[in-house]
Amino acid sequence: MISQLLFLLLLSTGIFFFAQRIGVIRRNIQSGRDWDGSDRKAERWATMARVALGQGKMTARPVAGVMHILIYVGFVIINIEILEILIDGLFGTHRIFSFLGPLYDFLIASFEWLALGVIVACVVFFVRRNGLALARLTSKELKGWPSLDANIILVVEVLLMFAFLSMNATDSIAQSRGLDHYVPAGTFPISSFLIPLYSGLSDAGVMAMEQGMWWFHIAGVLAFLVYVPYSKHFHIILAFPNTYFSNLNPIGQMDNMAAVKKEVDLMMDPQADPYASAPATDGPPARFGVKDAPDLTWKQLLESYTCTECGRCTSECPANQTGKLLSPRKIMMSTRDRIEEIGQSREANGGEWKPDGKSLLGDWITEEELWACTSCQACVEACPINISPMGIILDMRRSLIMEDSKSPESITTMFNNIENNGAPWAFPAGSRGDWTQEV
Amino acid sequence: MAHRGRFPQEAEVIGPKKYNHTMSSFHIPTMAEMTAAGKAPEVLFWVGCAGSFDDRAKRITKAIARILNAAETSFAVLGQEESCTGDPAKRAGNEFLYQMQAAQNIATLNGYGIKRIITGCPHCFNMLKNEYPELGGQYEVLHHTQFIRELIETGKLRMSGDQPFKGRRITFHDPCYLGRANGEYLAPREVISKLDAELMEMRRCKQNAMCCGAGGAQMFKEAEPGEREVNHARTDEALETQPEVIATGCPFCNTMMTDGVKNANQESNVEVKDIAELIAEAADLLETPAS
């Protein structure tokens, strides 16, 4: 009875903190500009099924891809076991699903195989980060918290899987000794190798160890639940909505700014009265382009929370490959860090955000980074969860030009040429057709 | 570095023009002329800024025009009425300038009732195809490699008997705005396959192709501080295939790769050519090389 109450307390605490954190992230994301993702539903579901559920873009990097699929499948399926743990915990039962008989044996056996897979994959990932030190997993933007975060996740997943297997090992010892309410259930293809670890224990010791591992496993899972939304690991949930709201247009297609269209239409309309007062707008005039994180769309903010910091984008980026400061992964991380900061001060301030004189463009992301982008879309293509760092970069350039009139001199010259001659170079527009005389 | 933020190449001395005897100079009508004569062309050839002004790119433009002429395609150009699509302005952040350009171009195109456009530049292609429709400009837009494929498949364009590129090693550099941007990887390759050449794919090609470094308005500015130029890095990847020809489908890529080949001191071994130039040569439509 006491243990049931304790379990209930643990469970509700975990869920409470998880829900609270989700609320904060939700408000952060919703502080972005409107973006309409309500169209083309069938295509959206299909994209989500292919890219997130089906891990469609992951195996472009075969080792990371295959290892990840192991973790992913393992995690999702082993969670069926969590259901049993929840029921057992709440009602004081033991292995409630064991009535399934051979099916139960099969399930437990496959969970064990998957747990082994998860352990192997996590070890491989750990070695790639810390032993082999692959370039994309050790770049400077990962120094400190991001790489610690990555290692915590990997170590905790190994510990959880180890607890799960130890629980089964001690359980099977208890079963073979015919101990009280350890009904014979399940087959244990992997955990049986752990039996020698625990077989020296007394009956009471075996039972205590089985209970201990059970508690460690479920407490670990709940702690992880609370940890995940503070971490890049939140992608395990957000990958799904993020891919649902994927850009479905050709990736080279850049949006036309509606606010600019309105002004250009007015200018081009010969009927428009140039002396008429400016049309009334509701609210303060929106900024052109993106200067701070809330100028992004909610979709772009969602992307920043979904980013796994894998660096596939950066490792494909031609600017980064040739030693420029730009790293598309860092663009996503800076965006998330900034909207987090804004969110924290908003939460601390009774829900209202007081500008702090800082902005994403300038304090987190520099002009030098932005101007290095060739708009080649390699980062967009490389991202396994359909994030577009390029979109944020180009939106920030809009703010640089249209709000701050800041551009490299040669870019200003190019603008002037287009304006005056209809071409980016200083050739007279009248000579545009001259080549036709030369064929 | 010679290309950055500078004028396009100075005129290169090509020598006295010697056309193949079957070819004679022909007239390319503008839309204004056609309309005045009460005629409408099948397609509009959208030349683009590089193709109109840059001497190297003009050779590509002329090759496209010769191909269209040889295939008896009825086509016209806008001539002085064409203006920059606004791609470099937009990607440098100047949405106003871009939309002004777009509005002007759409008014011109719609004024002539244009339905089908072929472009000599993937950036123009992307703008006209993807970004103009929402502003009121709806056309069927083809990149020149797509149109050339169509001409070959429908038998309108025939290669001459002796293939000048037979068995030669050609590598193709995917332009970002044809490939990744619009998913067209096949058309240029199918056209190259008509040359009977050996197509050598680079380690990174198609979806994974590396940019030449010109896009997003980089063409018009100095690069940011770094270790290398993007075009030199990409040219190295192309040279790894030991090509005789680096084929391109974009005048900006062409400039970048040409510069890269010079930087690697390979200009005597490797030519950089647009697919249109290769086809025009194979179909015996070019000036006979000055020997």
Ligand code: HEM
């Ligand atoms: C639902 C269960 C999931 C679990 C348990 C999980 C687990 C993990 C773990 C442990 C890592 C860290 C690997 C490392 O340290 O390098 C990781 C990375 C990653 N995950 Fe997931 N993931 C899940 C779902 C997804 C989904 C649905 C996607 C969508 C495609 C996804 C995409 C990624 C990507 C792109 C990386 C970076 C891997 C790399 O390329 O290095 N994950 N995931």
Ligand code: SF4
């Ligand atoms: S679009 Fe820009 S940021 Fe993305 S890979 Fe290309 S150069 Fe890098």
Ligand code: SF4
């Ligand atoms: S944006 Fe995508 S590719 Fe880049 S680090 Fe984030 S998840 Fe990886």
